[in-house]
Amino acid sequence: xxxxxxxxxxxxxxxxxxxxxxxxxxxxxxxxxxxxxxxxxxxxxxxxxxxxxxxxxxxxxxxxxxxxxxxxxxxxxxxxxxxxxxxxxxxxxxxxxxxxxxxxxxxxxxxxxxxxxxxxxxxxxxxxxxxxxxxxxxxxxxxxxxxxxxxxxxxxxxxxxxxxxxxxxxxxxxxxxxxxxxxxxxxxxxxxxxxxxxxxxxxxxxxxxxxxxxxxxxxxxxxxxx
Numbered sequence: 001x002x003x004x005x006x007x008x009x010x011x012x013x014x015x016x017x018x019x020x021x022x023x024x025x026x027x028x029x030x031x032x033x034x035x036x037x038x039x040x041x042x043x044x045x046x047x048x049x050x051x052x053x054x055x056x057x058x059x060x061x062x063x064x065x066x067x068x069x070x071x072x073x074x075x076x077x078x079x080x081x082x083x084x085x086x087x088x089x090x091x092x093x094x095x096x097x098x099x100x101x102x103x104x105x106x107x108x109x110x111x112x113x114x115x116x117x118x119x120x121x122x123x124x125x126x127x128x129x130x131x132x133x134x135x136x137x138x139x140x141x142x143x144x145x146x147x148x149x150x151x152x153x154x155x156x157x158x159x160x161x162x163x164x165x166x167x168x169x170x171x172x173x174x175x176x177x178x179x180x181x182x183x184x185x186x187x188x189x190x191x192x193x194x195x196x197x198x199x200x201x202x203x204x205x206x207x208x209x210x211x212x213x214x215x216x217x218x219x220x221x222x223x224x225x226x
Contacts, residue, residue: 009125009126009128009129009130009131009147010033010035010129010130010131010147010220010224011125011128011131011133011143011145011146011147011148012026012029012030012033012131012132012133012146012147012148012150012216012220013133013138013139013142013143013146013148013149013150013196013199014026014029014132014133014134014135014138014150014152014216015134015135015136015137015138015139015140015149015150015151015152015193015195015196015199016136016150016151016152016153017136017153017159017178017181017182017185017193018159018163018178018181018182019154019158019159019160019162019163019178020152020153020154020159020204021152021154021162021204021209021212022134022135022152023039023134024209025152025204025209025212025213025216026039026079026132026133026134027079027080027082027132028079028209028210028213029132029213029216029217030079030130030131030132031079031080032213032217033130033132033217033220034130035079035128035129035130035131035132036077036078036079036128036130036131036132037077037078037079037082037131037132037133037134038075038077038121038124038125038131038132038133038134039082039134039135040117040121040133040134040135040136040138040142041104041134041135041136042082042084042095043073043075043084043117043120043121044104044107044108044113044117045084045095045096045100045101045104046071046073046084046086046091046095047064047067047068047071047073047086047107047113047117048095048100048103048104048107048108049086049091049094049095049100050067050068050071050086050087051063051064051067051068051103051107052099052100052103054067058103058106058107059106061110061111061112064106064107064110064113065110065112065113068107068110068112068113068116068117069112069116071086071087072086072087072088073085073086073120074086074088075120075124077124077128077131079132096167098167101177102177105180105181105184105185105188106184108185108188109184109188109189109190110190111189111190114190114191118137118141118142118191121133121135121142122142122143125142125143133146136185136191136192136193137191137192137193137194139151139195139196139198139199140191140194140195140196141191144196147220147223147224148200148216148219148220148223149196149198149199149200150199150200150201150202150216150219151195151196151199151200151201151202152202152204152212153201153202153203153204153205154203154204154205155203155205156175156178156179157175158204158205159175159178160172160174160175160178163178200219202215202216
């Protein structure tokens with residue numbers, strides 16, 4: 001990929017836990033900016049899918065790293081139609097399933113997997129003009145020099161309601177799963193979920209998607225025009 005000069009680049013890093021609204025907000029903001037969108041969580045989910053498909057134990061770090069190194073990812077960054085393919089197979093539906101969700105935190109905790117995917121993420125960012133990147137370590141690790149860093153939060157109840165509606169699951173079971181993933185993601189040794197020191201925290205609990213997108217767009221205009 002050809003690299004875009006730093007002066008022409010605008011990177012928005014959107015971090016936060018599951019259910020905070022990252023995906024929908026990031027896609028809409030990218031569309032509003034006329035830019036591209038990168039869902040880094042889907043990259044880890046795609047590798048998790050490949051690990052499960054291969055029959056490897058997600059807790060076996062060496063075996064997981066080997067599968068990751070051998071898996072070819074195709075990453076679509078159109079915010080209106082993002083897509084993922086692993087080894088030539090469309091995995092958009094599969095990576096959102098309960099089995100991948102149950103194991104993605106373990107796979108994402110493997111340092112070799114994180115290094116591989118962070119390198120890929122940085123290459124995509126370097127080749128983009130305007131890009132909105134969502135994940136858990138974007139502002140702190142992947143793009144520490146991002147134009148704008150945002151950390152989205154929401155109450156546990158709101159997050160569970162949102163996620164259960166997305167996947168048609170029981171709210172209580174979803175809340176328990178989110179708490180489990182929060183614990184795993186925030187305590188892993190490699191690139192844990194955390195708010196970058198210079199990120200703007202935004203609680204989306206009582207906000208609509210449009211209100212959040214507008215708030216981020218206004219923050220970005222302030223940064224760009226500063």
